Amino acid sequence: MPFRARLTVAFGAIGFGSGALMLALIWLFMTYVPYYDIPIPDGADTSLPADEQSMLFVIASPADVTEFILRVGLLALVALTAIAAWAGWMISGRMLQPLSRINEAARRAGEGDLGYRIRLQGPRDEVSDLAQTFDLTLDRLQRVFEAHTRFTANAAHELRTPLTATKTMLEIADAHPAAISEAELIAGVRSNNDRSIELVQALLTLTALETATAKLGAVDLAQLAGEAIARRSAAGAGFAPVTELLPAPALAEAPLMALLLDNLLQNAHRHNDSRGYIRVRTGEDADGSWVEVENSGGRIDESDLAKLTEPLFRPRRTSAEGHGLGLAIVKSIVDRHGAELRVAQRDAGGLAVTVVLPQRRDQR
Template sequence: MRRARHLSIRARLTLTYAGMVTAAGVVLIALVYFYTRYVTLSIQIGDPVGETAAVPVSQVGEAAKVDTNLFDLLSSIMRSAVGALALLVVLSGTVGWILAGRMLQPLSSMNAAAKRAASGDLSQRLDLSGPRDEIHDLADIFDNMLASLERSFSVHRRFAANASHELRTPLATTQTMIDVALSDPQASAEDLRRVLIRVLETNRANRETIDALLDLADAQSGKLAHEDVDMEATVRDALGLIAPEVAEHHLHVSTHLLPARVPGDPVLLRQSVSNLLRNAARYNIEGGRITVGMARLDDGVRLTIRNEGPVVAAESVESLREPFVRGEGRGRTRGSGHGLGLAIVTAVATAHGGELRLSANPDGGLTAVLELPVGQAENASSAADSNHAAAS
């Protein structure tokens, strides 16, 4: 069965407006008619007659003439009122149609933009002008949503292209090593062992890249665990993980830590701190220094990590946040790592309501500042400690 076609919102608004005008006009005409027809007839001319008396014939004729004239007057008033009401209904419908069209124009533009967005075009914006009303607010929210979607899809497309390239290259290398080993009938067991070791190293690097991609996806999804995380213990654990690399390259680590707890995902926060410290050790000079400090803010905790690595151009610092960017540019370098460390830290900080700031040191190296908001429990604890100290 074919569904009946519904009227548009513009048509319904017009009919509602015209219907209200019609109803108001009908009520007004009825009141005028009632007042003119009945109230007027109740008015008596002359003094009231106290007793029965004879009425001259001439007065009876005059009364009938007055009644006839009154009926003609009422009929003329009704015809004029109905005609005026009909004209008013037509005018109100026309004005209502025009006003409804102007009021609903942003919705029409929004509908067209939504259709284009569904087909993949996210570039159009409404940029609505005029008074700040509900439709204007809705248009602004719609524009912000399109802008956010456009940025997200742009990042995802670039990220997918980089990730596919990063995984395709080692897979092709592995395939080449296996093909060469199999094509050599004179290959000894030692040769095959060396090939297998190289394949194992390549697969280990691939696994690290995939794990990092999963961590980044978890951070960007916003689905975080909310636990009470001890940041001091987290930093100390991360320092223990880089201890072998610190000893191998004779690095000097100085720390200034303090008790601090933040609400968040313990796994992602531990991964973020580890990435920052691992970068500070990996991109450092032989015998360089790593400075780790913590500070308590009014509404958060600040972790500052500074190293003495090679000089980084100030204009290229922000690009280090992008996936698969290491050192001086994009793509793999001779150094180890998958190039996702700072991208993960940035995503984790944003997901926790914090931020990661990067700055190049004038004498070389990088300074990373990670700020995270503290929970109500931490604020209450800090206030209690301050009050206790003041009382002492």
């Protein structure tokens, strides 16, 4: 039996049971509670007036009263049961309408359509909370599914280049052993392998950022920037940026902000001129706490500037090595924090990338 029909039967049963109990109490009262006869004086006229001779029911004794009440009560009981069943049918229909939309969303999700949302309107109750939770779950599932789809497509596309290069080198070495030395072959294969590993790791990082939930804590961007600079300087390669690190307290995920700074510094170092410079600044103003990484370098087409944060995008006029995921990872971290990312081209060439974390109520 459908749930709505069961609710209707339940409402009708409640109405019938309540009415039957009331009738039973009335019958018990009329049957067992003592009553007193009202004496009629001798010679009193007990006949009905002429204009009331057509009455259908005449109460002449206490038993007649009980019978009359039971007859009327039974009719009222039938009417009450019918009204209760009708009310149960209507009310249950209204109550179950949101569940039908939730069921539709679940059915579509089971068929692979994760774009349908319930978006239930009305007062907040248990059903609306369930619908909201279901929508949030679908949002999360859709993000995960889309992220994994992008990861598969991006990995397949980008891994083709190093794998093809490795295959070509091996084919040349096999067909013409004298054309390439063993050391050159090993170095080339190792280079392509390292590039593949770096690319896959970056794609996995980007995918994880798109699907995880933010957990904020108190951080200081100046301290995180100093630690990121120390890590990169320890790796060598002559990394010595100009710094101006003023206190910049914020609410953020410290590990993700460290990853953001690592990618900004790597990007600035990789695309810098051999005699250029890198400057790292942090501070706080009316917009919030910010960190800026600026580097010299070549100019970028204006049409390419807005695409720098897209995954796997590399400007046409660049010869630097890279997988095109550094700023995409930065953008993903910025979006998770509800922050602002500003990418501007310097007049002399190079970029100035600024991340602004808005002030939170907890900081005020």
